[in-house]
Amino acid sequence: MLEPGQQFGLYVIKDVIDSSTNHACYCAEDPFFNREVSLTLYPGDQFSDEQKLGRLELLLERLALLDHPSIAPIYDSGSEEGYFYYTSAVYNSENLARYLSQQPLTAEESLKIILELVLALEYAAGQDYQQLELQPEAICFDGTGRAVMTDLGIDSLIYQLETNASAEPKNLSAIFEELGNLLLQMLLGPRYSSKNAVADLLEQIDNQRMRQLLARFLLPEEWPFESYAELRDELGSFDGFETESATESRQEEQEQAQQAEKMIADVRQLVAEKNSLQKSLDEALYSRSQTEKKLNEGERQLVLAKREIARVKEEAAVAWELVAGQKYDRWRPLIWAVGGFAIGFVLSGSYGYYYSEQTRDELLAKLQQNEELIKTAAWRPAEKQQVQHVEETEPQAKIEAVAAVDTEVTVAEEVTVTQSEPVMPVEEETQSWWPAGSEFSSAAAIPIEQIKVALGLEGKTVSEHLPEMLRQEVLDTVQRWADSWARQDLSGYFSFYSENYRPELGRSQDEWRQMRSTRVTRPEWIELNVDDIKVRQISDDRIQVKLKQSYRSDFYQDQIFKSINLIKEDGQWRILMERSLGFVDRSPINLVGG
Structure with missing residues (x-):
């Protein structure tokens, strides 16, 4: 339930008029027209069926076209914030039921109210609408004292939609019977009880002429009214008061009929202007939200830009450090190249000079003892096995095999030495490849298998x-x-x-x-x-x-x-x-x- 001061759409809640389990009625302020309205809300889940909602909207559209001083007008309707709503005029006077609970009305007052309601019912019937309710609780009085029907049949239609019940339009007999009961309640006041028989209630009416009028309303054996015109004439026959009232009402009705189209056009124009203002408000709110998003995004981009500037500065400092460190690293590949060339030269010269088996064994012993050279070249000592003599005619091929550069260190681990197979030197294209860069070892450039072949050791053919x-x-x-x-x-x-x-x-x-x-x-x-x-x-x-x-x-x-x-x-x-x-x-x- 909404509280006073809360906002519902364009309306500001001022007070609670009525509430129940399926609807609530509030007195609200309409800032668009600067007036108070009656705001009635229904939970939107009652109309999940689009067909039911369509019937309700059609009823409200028909009611909005009615323009009579004794029929409460419909100002606005629609769906918002999960509710279906409509607005109508608000009346500050007590309803007829509260007044009758204290005292009855005079015959003149009662007939005046009945005549005003008859004229309104006749007007609504001319607009093909007969769902108006004549209960005393739904009849209020405007500022001039005119009776106004505030129950326009909306609650009845909603009940039918909820229960899937079907209801036929009221015929004249039912409407005249409701008018008779209402007249009887106004004449008796607190003495009226729906539990008593109609005949007993009529006995309490002292005015014989009034009792005859009520009998035509309530007793089927009497002569019933056939039309609204007949009823108006009957009411006009009561001491001239009703005739004057009827004439005045007809004049007002004619004036209102002349202005009906103009008023309807004005209302529609005002509704269109209201919708246009609402659209402009929505667009302004959307633009504001988009501007806030862009502002937040700009602030975020500014923070990211500052971080990027700091990162670029740091990267630049690191780059200059790398540039400075690179000057020293360039000498290291040259040192490795000179060292590798010296080692290759020593090995190849030593092998050419010491060709015999005895000198070969001595060279192997020296290589095994030189741990520093083995670590540098990533060599692993091979198992001592018996090897065959190599012909004296092969020194040049072996020297070329030693001089050739290779990077496969793991070949030394895979080499198997046998006595049954002759050792074949590996022919490989001789290239001047030497290690370079602080990250690589020069030992990888010395192919161990070629050295073993040069020394007469047997290896796996590549x-x-x-x-x-x-x-x-x-x-x-x-x-x-x-x-x-x-x-x-x-x-x-x-x-x-x-x-x-x-x-x-x-x-x-x-x-x-x-x-x-x-x-x-x-x-x-x-x-x-x-x-x-x-x-x-x-x-x-x-x-x-x-x-x-x-x-x-x-x-x-x-x-x-x-x-x-x-x-x-x-x-x-x-x-x-x-x-x-x-x-x-x-x-x-x-x-x-x-």
Whole structure:
């Protein structure tokens, strides 16, 4: 229930007139017309059926067209805030039932009220509407003392809609009977009781002429009225008072009929203006809400912009630190290259000079004793097994095998030494690939298997002729690895690496991951291309890939040769080892975009 002071649509609640389980009636203020109205609310769930709601709206539209001083007007109707509502005129006088509970009316007063109601009923019948109720509780008086019917049949129709009951329009006999009962109640006042018989009630009327009039209303054996005109003439025959009232009423009715169309047009225009103002109000409220949203969004964007400025400053500081640190790192690949060249030169020269089996055994002993060299080259001591003598005619091939550069360290682990098979040197294209960059080890560039072949040890033959399907599978893996790096997809990038990945010497897997995470995600953008890809199969589950890598980001670019060792894990090729083999081209640092 609404409380005084609350708002319902455009109306402000002022007082509660009546309330029940299925409706509530309030006295409300209509600010549009600056007047008080009677606001009646019905819960909207009573009209969930659109057909029922259509019947109720049709009834209210017909009532809104009625224009008679003794019929309460309908101002507005519709659905809002979950309720169906309509507004009508509000009357501050007591209703007829409360007045009759205290005292009866005189014959003159009673006949005047009946005549006013008859004229209203006749007007409504001319508008094809006969649902007006004549109960004393639904009859009030306006400021001039005229009787006004406030029950327009709306409650009756709602009851029919709820119970799915059907009701036929009232005929004249039923209407005249209601008028007779109302006249009898006004003449008797508190003495009237619906439980008493009509004949007994008529005996209490002293005026014989009035008793005859009531008999024509209430007793079917008497001569009933056939029309409203006949009833008006009968009422006009009472001492001339009713005739004068009837004449006055007819004149007023004619004047009202002349102004009916104009008033209806004015009402419709006012309703249209009200709807237009409501629409303008809704648009203004919507514009206000949109403006508030834009203001909040602007404040949010301002905060984000400040954060972005702070982040850019931080990234710039980090970039300059990287630029400063890069100057020292450029010397390290040169040091590794010189060291690798020196080691290769010593090994190849020593092997050419000491060719005999005795000198070969001494060289192996020296290599085993030199732990620092073994750690640097990531060699593992092979089991001492008996090997066959190698012909003196092979020193040049062995020296070339030692001089050739390879990056597959794991081949040394897979090598098996046998006495039954002769050792065949591995023919490989000789390239000047040397390690470069602070992140890769130069030991990866020294192929252990070629050294063993050069020393006469037996090893597994490496095949460069791969089935096309396997070759395509490897190339696809390498390309997807490069794409994930270029996209800076860190999780996808690390998914291409084996859990047993071997970083360069002196660096743990955690350190390597942290270092790679920074280098993959820190640039604003990365362009990465791989070409000149060469693939060799070391074993069923080992593949060696050599390629040329072209890297470019917002603050650094280079071109290097790289060796990548793949291992088959769970049906997927993953990187077991990754090493740089030297620069193809190293461009100066470019600070474009960062």
